Amino acid sequence: MSDYLEIVAANAVDVDKNGRFPTESIDALRSAGLLAPQSPRDAARIVESLAQHCGSTAMITCMHYAASAVVQALGSDTQKSELAAGKHLGTLAFSEAGSRSHFWAPVSKATIQDDGVHLFARKSWVTSANHATFFVWSSTPAAAEGASSIWYVPAKTPGVASTGGFDGLGLRGNDSTPMVAEDAVIEKSALLGEDGGGLSVMLEVVLPLFNVMTASVAVGLMEGATQAACKHVSGTKYEHLDSTLADLPTIRAYLARMRIATDQARCLVQDTITAMETGREDVMLRVLECKAAAGESATSVLDLAMRVCGGAAFRREVGVERRFRDARAGTVMAPTTDQLYDFIGKAICGMEVF
Numbered sequence: 001m002s003d004y005l006e007i008v009a010a011n012a013v014d015v016d017k018n019g020r021f022p023t024e025s026i027d028a029l030r031s032a033g034l035l036a037p038q039s040p041r042d043a044a045r046i047v048e049s050l051a052q053h054c055g056s057t058a059m060i061t062c063m064h065y066a067a068s069a070v071v072q073a074l075g076s077d078t079q080k081s082e083l084a085a086g087k088h089l090g091t092l093a094f095s096e097a098g099s100r101s102h103f104w105a106p107v108s109k110a111t112i113q114d115d116g117v118h119l120f121a122r123k124s125w126v127t128s129a130n131h132a133t134f135f136v137w138s139s140t141p142a143a144a145e146g147a148s149s150i151w152y153v154p155a156k157t158p159g160v161a162s163t164g165g166f167d168g169l170g171l172r173g174n175d176s177t178p179m180v181a182e183d184a185v186i187e188k189s190a191l192l193g194e195d196g197g198g199l200s201v202m203l204e205v206v207l208p209l210f211n212v213m214t215a216s217v218a219v220g221l222m223e224g225a226t227q228a229a230c231k232h233v234s235g236t237k238y239e240h241l242d243s244t245l246a247d248l249p250t251i252r253a254y255l256a257r258m259r260i261a262t263d264q265a266r267c268l269v270q271d272t273i274t275a276m277e278t279g280r281e282d283v284m285l286r287v288l289e290c291k292a293a294a295g296e297s298a299t300s301v302l303d304l305a306m307r308v309c310g311g312a313a314f315r316r317e318v319g320v321e322r323r324f325r326d327a328r329a330g331t332v333m334a335p336t337t338d339q340l341y342d343f344i345g346k347a348i349c350g351m352e353v354f
């Protein structure tokens, strides 16, 4: 195992138990040069390997790569060179109290004045809220027509603040808190893309990478749980029968279903990345499918892992219940599974998707 993964694995239980940000793990990723922007294939591989050990670190990294991709595509030369040097931790500040999971429809405001752009917002969920150095931030357009605009918001901007802690069911180290902008002034040059052009940034830059990465987080959680379950059943004895749990055909069949579902989801993610790299015609369908498929598979595989490991699974040391809780988030992170089903259904019926 690489040095940074050892650190991530060593801290995972404490991060979850105490709901604390995995500072050592993010520092280890920075030291390994892994906070620099990555290709979709590398980003997927990295977040999957992180998720096998710590879902929180994986999701923080996923949000960082998603925010970095926008800066890489549309940011200034200074922002790009600082990102490449690993000086930043970024995240997406899209979801809002007003439009909830409908991230494509922000209701927060941005107004252009002489001294800059004034932001007013109530963001509902921002991963790494108290630890990020910048936010890729959505609002309604400042002056143009369109649904949204995207801004580079430095974390130290006066008026930008996290408004709570995070005591969640899963991904407990994520620091995913609400945030506000109260007349926060950013530079006019902080616009990423066109004023009013936020939707195309969301759909073309963020969505493909984000879906592939959140699907990979789900695959990593399934992989970690499947390995933990196999280890548990192989080492757990019924002394009076001189057998292990693995000697039960029912248990082995459940494990086989977990293995198949994990590998199916990973294959779909890999095919999605290939479709992205080659510009294949079905690329958007695959992008939508991979997050829905992997997210739903993760909840069922983790459910099976809890069953296979029995009462022991309720204890932290088996390593299944943490992943069971972590896996729930992927299905409700936007685009949620139900929204994806709607989009996919429209796509295959020849209807307009967005």
Ligand SMILES: Cc1cc2nc3c(=O)[nH]c(=O)nc-3n(C[C@H](O)[C@H](O)[C@H](O)COP(=O)(O)OP(=O)(O)OC[C@H]3O[C@@H](n4cnc5c(N)ncnc54)[C@H](O)[C@@H]3O)c2cc1C
Binding pocket: 063, 091, 092, 093, 094, 095, 099, 100, 101, 102, 103, 124, 125, 126, 127, 128, 168, 170, 171, 174, 176, 329, 332, 333, 334, 335, 336, 337, 338, 339, 342
């Ligand atoms: C751990 C965690 C970290 C997060 N981090 C970030 C972050 O860093 N940045 C960020 O911007 N957001 C983040 N989010 C927010 C996330 O992307 C969603 O916006 C949020 O989870 C939606 O929750 P809600 O209660 O607002 O959902 P609601 O919008 O209230 O949805 C409730 C239910 O209605 C369903 N629903 C809503 N609309 C439709 C529809 N059109 N069709 C079918 N069903 C629909 C949903 O699928 C869901 O099941 C995070 C969320 C979590 C859980």
